[in-house]
Amino acid sequence: MMKQYDDIIIGFGKGGKTLAAELARRGHKVAMIERSDKMYGGTCINIGCIPTKTLVHAAKLAPHGVSWTDQKNYYAQAIRQKEDVVSLLRQKNYDNLTHHPNVTVYTGTGSFTAPDKVEVSLSGREKESLQAPRIFINTGAESIIPPIEGIKGNPHVFTSTSIMELKELPEKLAVIGGGYVGLEFASMYASFGSQVTVLEGHADLIPREDRDVADIVKEVLEKKGITFRMNAKVQSIAGKEIAVRDAVSEEPFHLEADAILLATGRRPFTEGLNLEAAGVETDERGAVKVNERLQTTNPHVWAIGDVKGGLQFTYISLDDYRIIREDLFGDSARSTADRDPVGYSVFIDPPLSRIGLNEEEALRKGLNVKIGKLPVAGIPRARTLGETEGLFKVVIDADTNKIVGCTLFGPESSEVLNSVAIAMKAGMDYTFLRDFIFTHPSMSEALNDLMNV
CATH class of the missing domain: 3.50.50.60 (FAD/NAD(P)-binding domain)
Structure with a gap:
């Protein structure tokens, strides 16, 4: 019926x-x-x-x-x-x-x-x-489950869904894929106490970001104890053993992990x-x-x-x-x-948040840009939080005074980004945020200094 x-x-x-x-x-x-x-x-x-x-x-x-x-x-x-x-x-x-x-x-x-x-x-x-x-x-x-030999039926291999059902903290975690999801889980498990190795198949980490931002992200995560193996092409998995080949030198190497996370996209x-x-x-x-x-x-x-x-x-x-x-x-x-612009945040520690174009993209579009940068260590609120690592960066069209993009790597960046997004959506000049009266001490007030270019 x-x-x-x-x-x-x-x-x-x-x-x-x-x-x-x-x-x-x-x-x-x-x-x-x-x-x-x-x-x-x-x-x-x-x-x-x-x-x-x-x-x-x-x-x-x-x-x-x-x-x-x-x-x-x-x-x-x-x-x-x-x-x-x-x-x-x-x-x-x-x-x-x-x-x-x-x-x-x-x-x-x-x-x-x-x-x-x-x-x-x-x-x-x-x-x-x-x-x-x-x-x-x-x-x-x-x-997406990549076509790697030894994945199917392996109790040590997890997706981003199944690993959150893992009741026991893995002493050693290998993350296949150094994208946003992979980095989020790598950061999380390193903070819990796991020894984390990220196997990234390409030469650059998070290639969508400017290199100055990506380099700081990598540096901060390495301080948490995370090991990065770049140009790492996983060949096969047998139990806890991962066979890897360096895509540049062609040298093979092996890695053992109690848990292996597939962070290879959706x-x-x-x-x-x-x-x-x-x-x-x-x-x-x-x-x-x-x-x-x-x-x-x-x-x-x-x-x-x-x-x-x-x-x-x-x-x-x-x-x-x-x-x-x-x-x-x-x-x-x-x-x-x-709908554009739409921002996003990656909840590594500290979070990485981004909206609009980065510097490299803006230059490729032929825009005449001016760049504002502010180390998180220079923000009073970051000092009170005891979290001083990171970088705030803004890209401004020098011909129109409009914000075309902003990347914030630091504490509470997922909240601060919303203020930038509102200003961009409303079509405000960057001076709107430069001269705005924010509460103090707050991470948002850093936008006064960031926009002072």
Whole structure:
């Protein structure tokens, strides 16, 4: 029997759940499909932002100069605390939707059978057929598993999801991949007390950043005890043994680790959706193709969040919801075309935050730029916090006086960046922040000095 709905949402992520609540509030009959009861609320709450940042905070407070047993006990306590936080938020998200009479949650795998029909495979092989004039895909992304011999079935190999279920602190951790996710976990586990080695396949660390910033990031992380092996191409893994080849010298070397983290990227998750039946196309990277208002190649199907490619942040998924909301019920003024600039933060210790162009990108665009730099050690608030490592950097278009980019590597940078983002979005000259009255002592007041160029 075909069940009729006004809207079907596949995936209980940030944008999807917020949209479901909005539609239900407006009287729509909504079906929410989620493949796992461990993912109510989406990636951010269950395996992304919330659990990782809970552990990052715990790692920052981890005791030093204590026994290995004490370090392991503290880590186990941090994992339990993380699980408590995640369970609470997951249940809250589930209750928020299921308590609404217009929302039905199906825990199972959704698959298109037609442009307006979805079949849900529930537990026990039971199936439900649903139909709606509007369908929204919000299935997120998954970890990329590289084709390295010895990964499959190896109990010592983890993804960024599974390692957060590891109850015992690894004495030695190898991180394959020196990107943002890899560095975040490397920093966290080093703070907990693990001996961490990062195996990066390229010559440069975090190549998206200016070299002066990347060099300081590497230096700070090395002071935490993290070892970096650049140009390191992993050949195979056998148990705890990692066989590596130096891409420049061709010299082989071996590394042993109690835990091996694959931090080799994420890709849109569309497995099992049977998108062809809906007339929904994907690009060469497997991301669902969308227009500026997030409609797919089937105009009655939309894509929200990571599954459509691009920036993989929960706040992008939330903004996707806003675009769809305005398109359905407003004046359609919002679109992905007017979203930039969008900032991001990497929660190493201290955090690295960035918005807009870096210096190298601005120069490649032919801009006439002036650069402001401020060592974190020169910020009074950093001194009071006892956290003086890092660098603040701003890129200004000398012809227009507009801020075109800003990189902040230092304590509380994820908060400070929002002030820069607001000024950029509002089209203010850099002098707006240079002359702004901030509270004292605060990290934000450093923008007065940073912008004094």
